[in-house]
Amino acid sequence: MTKSNSDDTKIVETPPITDTMQPNRRQAIKTLAATTTLAAVASTTPLFGRYGQAQSAEPIKIGFQVHRTGIGAAYGRWYNRTTEAAVKKINDEGGINGREVQIVAEDDGTDPKRGAEVVEKLATQHGCDIAFGTLFSHVVIGSAPRAGELKIPYFVVSEGHHVASGMLNRYTLQPGITDVKSQVQAMAPFVNSTLGKKVTMIYPDFAFGHDHRDYFSAAVEAQGGKVVAKIAIPPTESSFTKYFPKIPRDTEVIYHVMVGPAVLTFVKEMGEFFGNSRPEIFGFIDSLEAVDLASPGLEFLEGTYFWEGNPRYAQANQSDYDKAYRAAVGVDNNGASISDSKDVSTYAHMFGCWETLHIVKAGMEASGYAGADDRAKLIEAVEAMTSIPHSYANPQGAKEFNGKTHQTFGHQYITRVENSKLVLAHTTSIADTYYPDEVDYTTQSF
Amino acid sequence: MELVPYLILGLLEGLVTAAVLSLMALGLSLVFGVMRVVNVAHGEFFMVGAVLAWQIASLFEGHPAWGFLAALLVAPPLTACIAVAANQLVLKRIEYDPERTIVATIGLLYIIQQVTLMTYGPDARPVEAPFNQRLSIPLVEWTERGLSLYWPWGLGTTTYKLAVIMAAVMLLTGIWMLMTRTRFGLLMRATQLDRETAQAFGIPVGRVYAAVFGLGAALAALAGVLIVPIQQAHYLMGHDPLLLSFIVVIIGGLGSLPGTIVAALLIGISDGMISVFFSPTLAKIIATLGVAFVLIFMPQGLFGKRGL
Amino acid sequence: MSEIRKSWGLHIGVVSLLLALNFILPDYHHGNLARVMVLACYAMGYNILFGYTGLLSLGHALFFAAGMYGMSLTVQHLGWSAGPAIIVGLASGLAMSLIVGILSLRTAGVAFMIVTLMFAQAGYLAALYFGEYTRGDEGFVIQKAARQIGGIDLSDPMNRYLAALVLFAVCLFITLRVVQTGFGRVLVAIRENEERTRMLGYDVHRHKLLAILLSGTMSAAAGASYGLLFGYAGATFASVQYSIFPLLWVLLGGAGTVLGPFVGTLFMFYLIDLSSDISTAYMLIAGLTLVLLTLFAPQGLVGELRRRTLRWLP
Missing domain, CATH: 3.40.50.2300 (Response regulator)
Structure with a gap:
């Protein structure tokens, strides 16, 4: 863990503070008057926020739309475990902008109608800062319009092409998993x-x-x-x-x-x-x-x-990042739960939750996120991200995020079954996965 | 693939579907026929059978046949106990009112699903078949050297699938004997014909109802145990078989044992056959509309005597 | 006469109360109530056929989906605006209920249940089969720009709520009016004793068909509005589950009562919502509640109220 910790300082390459970022900063400082909290101070100084012990402020609430029941339940359980592990790691390292991260999980029954209700509940009832974690495409597409109307950033982990196809809206992003x-x-x-x-x-x-x-x-x-x-x-x-x-x-x-x-x-x-x-x-x-x-x-x-998406079995060339991530989530070298070898994980997909939460953290720190008023700035900060290096925060591999289409691109793995284990046979380049942009969400107003 | 082997394969698969379906539908039909209630939770008894089979089989080490045999003997009676308890606690108290029974059994369905989710989890888990040998099926063709055998690509089945078909035939025969040759069968048929008269003749209608509800659940569970080495036990697996068996019961004609079996064969095999000629989803649409039109033109079902 | 006046008073009061709530409710419940009102229209449509006419359909999702797809596909692929698209939605619902009505009314009882179930299942599969247009189970978003009628933006919470309330009031008053007229009484007579109604000289078949048309079109109106107000259309809404929902809502609220469908929909929504706050096993709580209700309030909530105190409730 020590090694990965030192790597963690470059979790996600914070985008350089360009001209477009500056006004946001200024706004953040303006809002200070209204919300003079320690967290807000911390938020303008990311390094302090990351390492300060200032977890006194209100926690950052991340609404987690989880498939606990319905056909998505097997995935949902592992998405839940990965999310909890990621939040634990982030909190152990000082939270986001010095504030503790709190997960508010709500079951959507893998149903698009309930999904929209859950997003509503997370936004208006629980007062979450963002909504996150949806996997099944129909739930994403059913919920995204509500997220857009409620102006709550909606980070999905779905691998559907719906985000990059331009069907959704500026508030919906998929920065932690590649699309189909x-x-x-x-x-x-x-x-x-x-x-x-x-x-x-x-x-x-x-x-x-x-x-x-x-x-x-x-x-x-x-x-x-x-x-x-x-x-x-x-x-x-x-x-x-x-x-x-x-x-x-x-x-x-x-x-x-x-x-x-x-x-x-x-x-x-x-x-x-x-x-x-x-x-x-x-x-x-x-x-x-x-x-x-x-x-x-x-x-x-x-x-x-x-x-x-991510090799289930620990490979010969396993990175230290994967090793640490695997241990943190509680998965053994065969991709099953450490406590029950029959309980096989959804390893090829669930890393998306871990990586998305780290992107959210990076985005909140880059934008000086202090509260719901800064949601647009958070989205702009994530849109400004480009190269995301392979790290403990992104254990699946390096990524290239496309701010216009709100979709990330990354390496794909092809494995071969040998002695009932999946052994890595080929890794595609990120360039293999590119296709022409189909939308530019940054032209939409907030 | 050439047409003939394709049709044979469709037929074999259809027979397996029909075998499982007929057991399950028979359970529903008994409940429906005798008690005149729609048990929406019937599919959950099927699921409970499969899930219990996994639980029981995983207790056994060594050859998979032992675990499977134990599941076959233990899971159906256990499921029947759950059903009888539900009957005593709920259905009996609402006096088998048709509409209230629907709501109550929907409630039961939620309860059973959630309890399974909390204890067994959301995974689809396999039970190993006691035996599972792949059998290639040869066909006869006429060549220059006269008749000869050949093995078409992909044409085959497994010993376990054949065993499921056999088991269903034996069980159905057993039920038929139970219905026609025993005192319990007589009581059941009497209750089915006319509840009031049966009661007047001193038949313990309450106990017959409980027994029928338990038997129905046990049959569904039995179907679940038989299918679980082919499909996997999963907490939502009861949904589609419920719909199918419901259809089978109505198409076959209420309370008609031969009707139920014929309808199960019809539904199972036509499902396999139609998919030979159409794209799969279109085939499902056609089969579904087919069922609707059978009922529109024969509202009593194929073997029904009177409407309900 | 006074009973009719009392019941109009009550239902106008309910609508007024819902209007007042628009200004009071916190965001979350405001949004929920808008949704519940739209779905209650679906339940009211169902109630006309099931509660008053006594025909138990297991395929109403077909009508709901016909409305939803009729509306959304014309918006999506023909670029129509929301107003005319809603009309298309209603027309699809009407056409679908006419076809289903003519065919399925040849059957009765359980066969009727299965025939409607099968038609709905075929509709669901067709939505998947024509995935090129419908995007199947995944569905599609009705873009915000298209969700406007006469310049009113229906994605705005206040407008959405009021639009839902208008729809709800229309469906409620139609139902109330229907049950007070001769037509409604004949429907109830069919439910109570079809043979006797026929012998009294009423055209039972025609009444049943009209009931299906009204019921199906009302369900379609709910489906079209749901798509428009919440911006999504998908095959899930055509699935069996969504045929069971209105049955459940109506039975919970009270079959054959005008307010029952709304009360049932509201009750079921908050049952799931509140119990999911208490425990992740909310289905268990919901299931137990259903069982308890059948044991202790067999006529549904409003039905029970009518049985015990307010005997004049329509």
Whole structure:
């Protein structure tokens, strides 16, 4: 931990205080008269804030919209654990601007209607400074309009393309996890050059699956490969064998992604279908997130490949940052809970909570955030961020944040199943994940 | 894949679905037929069966068959106890009023789901099958050298899936015997036909209701135990089977055992077959509308004698 | 006569109270109440069919979603403004209830439940199937700029609340009027004894169909307004769960009472909301409350009130 602590001083490279930042600073100082608290003083001097023992002021309240019930519950539990670990770390290091960070968690039932209600509750009832932590896209899209109307910064950890597509608003940001469009297109070169040219895609027949279908097909064709079949599985399905005969015989690579509680059935039945004669298989780990790779029936996956947002198993070249982050969240080297080896984490996604909270901290410190009046300044400070180095605060790897589209970009990992463990086979560059901007949120007024 | 192997695969998968569905629907049908109430929590009994199966199986070391066998013997009676308790505490007191029963069982559904979430957690957990050998299925084709066998790509099933189909057939036979050959079956049928008369003839209607509710839950739990090596135990798994079995019961005609089984076969197999010819989601839409139109033109269901 | 006057007085009083609350309530409850009023319109629509006519539908999410998508898709893809788009939403609801009504009224009882359930399920799947336009389960945002009627910005809290109140008042008074007319009495007669109503010479089928049309269109109005006022349309609102909700709200508040749907919706909302403050196991508390209500207030809250004291309640 000592090493990572020293690294922590450069948690997120604070953006240089440019001309656009200055007025905010001045405003922050103006508000001092109204809110003359120790915290406000601390906020204008980030270093003091970080290391001062001044946790006397009101805590900073972070509203956490968590999937405790509903289909997102398995993810929600780990998002919760990661968030708690991140908040503990931030508080141990002096909080944000010298103020303690407090999490106000509220269950959204993985439902867009309740999601909007929860954002409302966090903003108006609990008086949270920001709302944070949503994973499922429909909840994000259902809640974001309310966040925009209530003018509360809404930091999502969803990997959906909704933020960068321009559908949402200036108050919604995704700085801690890459989006599906960039993930998917970055996979195409590897799939084509290493595994094969003729790809059959199997994906759930709803928006998340359609994103995979559209962005991957386009990227594969740009590489000179071909998608020979697209098999969309209805989301209400619980048995899958009957769909596999639609896979053409000349398929060289299967590309699969599935979400929801039936994922293990899906993968097992795929194994049973192919028997001993499987093509190359490439999958998104979503198909097996929170599932033990040593589960019976998954033996056939040996030698197949997965996309992982963050490698579940500790790799040979594991960074000290990952080691420290893993320990802080309570995950062992196999990606399971330290206290229960059967309790497998959602390791490929949950780092997003940890990183997002550190970005929020950096943004609040850069903008001298003192209270709800400074929300716009917080967003401007985050929008001004660009390169974010690999660190204990960002253990998944370096990132490039695009302030215009409110979306971060980063490395993607491809791992191979060897002895029922996922071993790193390829790391994409950040440049592989870029695509042209589709929106400029900074032109929208607050 | 060529059409014939594809259809065979659709049929086999459909049979597995039908096997599980018929057990579950039979439970719902008994409750529905005898007690005249819609049990919205029926799917939760299915889920409880699967979750208990995981709990029980994880107590056993060694060969997975022991854990599974124990689950098969213990989980359904345990679930039946929960159901009987719910019957005594709630349903009996609201006098099986149809509308109040719906609200009460929705409440029960929430309670069971939340308790499962708090104790078992949100994960989907697998139970290892007692045996699970993949079987390739050969087909016959005419070549220059005469008839010969060949093994189409991907055409196969597993021994466990076949066993599920067999088990369902045996259990359904057992229930049929229970209904037609035993005193309990007689009491049940008498209550179903006419509650007042049954009571007048000294049949302990209250106890018959409790037993039927327990039996219905046990059948759902049994379906849950059988499915859990194929699918995983998850606290929300009861939702879709509830809808499907509800449909099966109505399509089959209320209180008709053969009707229920035929409808389960119809729903299970058509689900597999239609997906051969259409894109999967479109196939689901067609199958769903198909059920609606069967009822529109045959409101009593396929085997129903009178409306309810 | 005095009973009619009393009940108009009561319902006008309720609407006035809700108007007054607009100026008093803290932000959070102000926002909630706006939402509850819109959803209560959905429940009132449901109540006309279930509470007064005695037809238990398990597929009303189809009508709610028809309104929501009718409105939002024209805004999203045809660039229409909110006013005409709401009309499209209502028209979709009307058309959908006409089709479902004509077909499903061939059945009764449990078969009617399943047929409506199946139509709604097909509608839900269709929303997913046409994901290119609807974005399926993920849904889409109705942008703030489009959420205006006659220059009034409906994303503003005050305007939103008042718009919800107008819709609520219209639905409430329609329901009240319906139950006081001959048409409403025939519906109740159908619920109580369909055969006898027919023998008295009433066209039962026509009355039932009209009830479905009214019920479906009111639900669609709620769906369209919900999308417009809260800026989101998604397939979740077409799912089975959202067909069960109005049934639950109506049964809790009191089936066949004019105010019951609103009371039930309000009660259920705060039940979930408050119990989630007490414990993360809020579903357990909600479940127990439902069970207790069926045991001790079998006619729903307003229904129980009517049974015990206010016998004149409509």
